[in-house]
Amino acid sequence: MTEVVLGVCGGIAAYKACELLRLFTESGHGVRVVPTASALQFVGAPTWAALSGKPVATEVWDDAHEVPHVRIGRQAELVVVAPATADMLAKAAHGIADDLLTNTLLTATCPIVYAPAMHTEMWENPATRANVALLRERGAIVIEPAVGRLTGADTGKGRLPDPSEIFERALGVLKRGLDLDLAGRHVVVTAGGTREPIDPVRFIGNRSSGKQGYALARAAVARGARVTLVTANVALPDPAGAELVRVGTTEELRVATVKAAGDADIVVMAAAPADFRPAAMATQKIKKTEGGTPEPIVLVTNPDIAAELGANKRPGQVLVAFAAETHDALEHARAKLVRKRADVIVVNVVGVDRVFGSDHNEVTILGADGSTATLGELRKDDVADRIFDHVITLL
Numbered sequence: 001m002t003e004v005v006l007g008v009c010g011g012i013a014a015y016k017a018c019e020l021l022r023l024f025t026e027s028g029h030g031v032r033v034v035p036t037a038s039a040l041q042f043v044g045a046p047t048w049a050a051l052s053g054k055p056v057a058t059e060v061w062d063d064a065h066e067v068p069h070v071r072i073g074r075q076a077e078l079v080v081v082a083p084a085t086a087d088m089l090a091k092a093a094h095g096i097a098d099d100l101l102t103n104t105l106l107t108a109t110c111p112i113v114y115a116p117a118m119h120t121e122m123w124e125n126p127a128t129r130a131n132v133a134l135l136r137e138r139g140a141i142v143i144e145p146a147v148g149r150l151t152g153a154d155t156g157k158g159r160l161p162d163p164s165e166i167f168e169r170a171l172g173v174l175k176r177g178l179d180l181d182l183a184g185r186h187v188v189v190t191a192g193g194t195r196e197p198i199d200p201v202r203f204i205g206n207r208s209s210g211k212q213g214y215a216l217a218r219a220a221v222a223r224g225a226r227v228t229l230v231t232a233n234v235a236l237p238d239p240a241g242a243e244l245v246r247v248g249t250t251e252e253l254r255v256a257t258v259k260a261a262g263d264a265d266i267v268v269m270a271a272a273p274a275d276f277r278p279a280a281m282a283t284q285k286i287k288k289t290e291g292g293t294p295e296p297i298v299l300v301t302n303p304d305i306a307a308e309l310g311a312n313k314r315p316g317q318v319l320v321a322f323a324a325e326t327h328d329a330l331e332h333a334r335a336k337l338v339r340k341r342a343d344v345i346v347v348n349v350v351g352v353d354r355v356f357g358s359d360h361n362e363v364t365i366l367g368a369d370g371s372t373a374t375l376g377e378l379r380k381d382d383v384a385d386r387i388f389d390h391v392i393t394l395l
Helices: 012-026 045-052 068-075 086-093 100-107 120-124 126-137 163-176 211-222 250-263 305-311 329-339 380-392
Strands: 003-008 030-035 078-084 112-116 146-149 155-159 186-192 226-232 243-247 266-269 276-278 299-301 318-325 344-349 364-367 372-374
Touching (some): 012 045, 012 163, 068 100, 078 100, 086 100, 086 112, 120 126, 211 266, 250 305, 266 305, 344 380, 364 380
Parallel strands (some): 003 030, 078 112, 186 266
Antiparallel strands (some): 364 372
């Protein structure tokens, strides 16, 4: 059983740490919760004890004969601080140990993950930015906060990432440790399915859920990359640590991806852009005629974004394309690999109730060098890691 320490600081987002604790315990991890005194103003010790099944202490003097301020950190295989306040980041960066959690951070020899949550002005303050930089320089993982609703009516960057995304990031750290083989790299990932409007109500779209693209973004973040996720019509929690660019149509996806790819080391085209769009969008909802026969909708071809990126690829940049096929998958994929000038193409067979919306995928990775790797059915997060394992050999 993996031993995890969950540090909880005194912010309104402390209640979300209850969900994070549940995710750890239900997946078989042993969790010791170490809240600060301020955190107990938001969620009481009995809640943490009941959810973790372990006693909760906040002071170095509790059970002093067991020397908890040293023992807890030494025994931990992972420490996650969520939410991490600006005050806690400052203390951790400068080695201040004035309670049980800060003592635990100083004695821990395992990876430490901080999930900050605070108002935008506090996150952007030069002091906080310097503290974050210092912690990262020393090997700690500080997840970028999400953008969204904060305390009161405020909105901006500083929101605690979704607990499920913090959990996935933590699992990645447990799996890989601090082996950040994409550190210093910029990875662009596209995800989801574009929608081409017919009228103000209807659109042409596809069944893509975005799950594989989001798994790729999570994997790249876990391996140390700076990640830009261009996402089209996806209803999933934001991957913790990725910068999101939201789009709707194929043209919006093209503009955002080409811009983001300008300084990218790796571009992964996991989105499902619509191949066609209506030549003109009706300004009003198209009504049924008396005879029930609709006017034909004239379609035009959308731009091939991957092919455009392949034609303008910088030396050393790696382009990964995807081919979702219903038949003759490998034949179509090999043709696309050449046409798009991609370095890698990931092909899978899709259809109704197959791959779309599932947590699993079964793919074949084709390389421009002629290599072929067929993966059995895996979780999409594992597929993402296998794809990056291959891509890293090309960098």
